Amino acid sequence: AQKVTQAQTEISVVEKEDVTLDCVYETRDTTYYLFWYKQPPSGELVFLIRRNSFDEQNEISGRYSWNFQKSTSSFNFTITASQVVDSAVYFCALSGSNDYKLSFGAGTTVTVRA
Amino acid sequence: EAQVTQNPRYLITVTGKKLTVTCSQNMNHEYMSWYRQDPGLGLRQIYYSMNVEVTDKGDVPEGYKVSRKEKRNFPLILESPSPNQTSLYFCASSLGFPDTQYFGPGTRLTVL
Numbered sequence: 001a002q003k004v005t006q007a008q009t010e011i012s013v014v015e016k017e018d019v020t021l022d023c024v025y026e027t028r029d030t031t032y033y034l035f036w037y038k039q040p041p042s043g044e045l046v047f048l049i050r051r052n053s054f055d056e057q058n059e060i061s062g063r064y065s066w067n068f069q070k071s072t073s074s075f076n077f078t079i080t081a082s083q084v085v086d087s088a089v090y091f092c093a094l095s096g097s098n099d100y101k102l103s104f105g106a107g108t109t110v111t112v113r114a
Numbered sequence: 115e116a117q118v119t120q121n122p123r124y125l126i127t128v129t130g131k132k133l134t135v136t137c138s139q140n141m142n143h144e145y146m147s148w149y150r151q152d153p154g155l156g157l158r159q160i161y162y163s164m165n166v167e168v169t170d171k172g173d174v175p176e177g178y179k180v181s182r183k184e185k186r187n188f189p190l191i192l193e194s195p196s197p198n199q200t201s202l203y204f205c206a207s208s209l210g211f212p213d214t215q216y217f218g219p220g221t222r223l224t225v226l
Contacts, residue, residue, distance in 0.1 A: 006156075033212045045204060045217040091156060095212040100164060101172055102147070102215060104156040 002027045004094050006105035013082055014113050021077040021108045023092035029053075031097040034068065034075045039089040039107070048090075051075065082112045116141045118218035120205050126224045127195060135190045135221050137205030145208045146188040147172070147215065148180065150201040157204065163188055164211065195225040 003026040013019050025034065036048040049059065051068055059066045063080045079086050092105045118139045127133055139146065147162035149172075159172030163182040177199055179191040188207075192199060202222050206215040 004156075009154075035214070037217075043202075043220050045206075045220075047214050047216065050214050093157075097212070100145070100162055100170065100211045101159050102212070103173075104149075104158070106154055106156040 002029075002032075002094050002096055002101070002103045004092050004103050004105035006092055006108050008108045009106070010109045010111070012111045012113065015083060016081050017112075019079050019082050019086075019110060019112075021079075021090050021092075021110070023075045023077065023105060025073050025075065025092070025094045027094060027096050029096035029098055033095045035093040035095075035102075036066070036075075036077050037091045037093065039091065040085075041087065045091075048077075079110070082110075084112050084114050086110060087112045116216075118205055118207050118216055120203075120218040120221050122221060123219060124222050126226065128226050129196055130194050133192050133195060133223075135192075135203060135205075135223070137188045137190065137218060138186050139188075139207040139216075140186065141207060141209075141216070142185065143207035143209050144185070145211045145213070145215070146182065147206045148178070148188070148190045149204045149206065150174065150199075151204060151220075152201050160190070160203075195223075197225050199223065200225045 005024045032053045034051045038046045065078045067076045089107045091107045095102045148160040149157040158174045161180040163169045205218040208215040
């Protein structure tokens with residue numbers, strides 16, 4: 001069984017602060033895929049990143065960066081210089097190679113105050 | 115425009131009255147799936163389909179049915195809805211699995 005844990009329920013920061021969202025996963029598969037999705041207040045789910053288990057390079061996209069560490073089964077997400085538009089619920093998700101399911105964490109609500 | 119559409123977007127119904135939530139994608143995706151979102155639980159997978167006529171249970175299939183008669187459509191059927199099925203439902207599709215899934219706008223269902 002696969003499991004994704006996002007221990008932080010809510011994070012509140014002031015604009016321009018950095019914020020890091022934790023994601024810890026469990027899987028027995030050697031090949032697996034990790035995802036981050038954003039859900040803004042409007043409710044839609046927006047894809048942010050997909051990473052496979054063989055690629056441990058960190059990735060940066062604008063103010064977003066991701067730190068994948070297989071040794072600690074973590075795939076953390078950092079927003080640098082946060083903005084009010086970053087206020088959203090962020091979900092980490094995991095899919096393995098032996099079934100066709102996508103497992104989500106409970107989500108972390110980020111509130112960025114002006 | 116490439117998209118996943120769901121209808122209706124909002125639905126209030128009563129216990130036991132059969133309902134169908136439609137899902138359609140125009141991207142020729144093979145994989146489609148339904149999720150429900152509940153506070154504190156994230157999204158949980160209800161059913162998925164690898165291709166036409168191929169469906170399987172997700173983690174929370176009880177009380178739901180699906181069908182995949184055409185590649186583009188994947189309706190979710192609640193034959194006898196109950197209040198514990200009040201939730202926000204999302205349909206998603208992807209080219210295959212585990213390709214990135216793209217989500218519809220959501221359907222907010224209330225069962226009284």
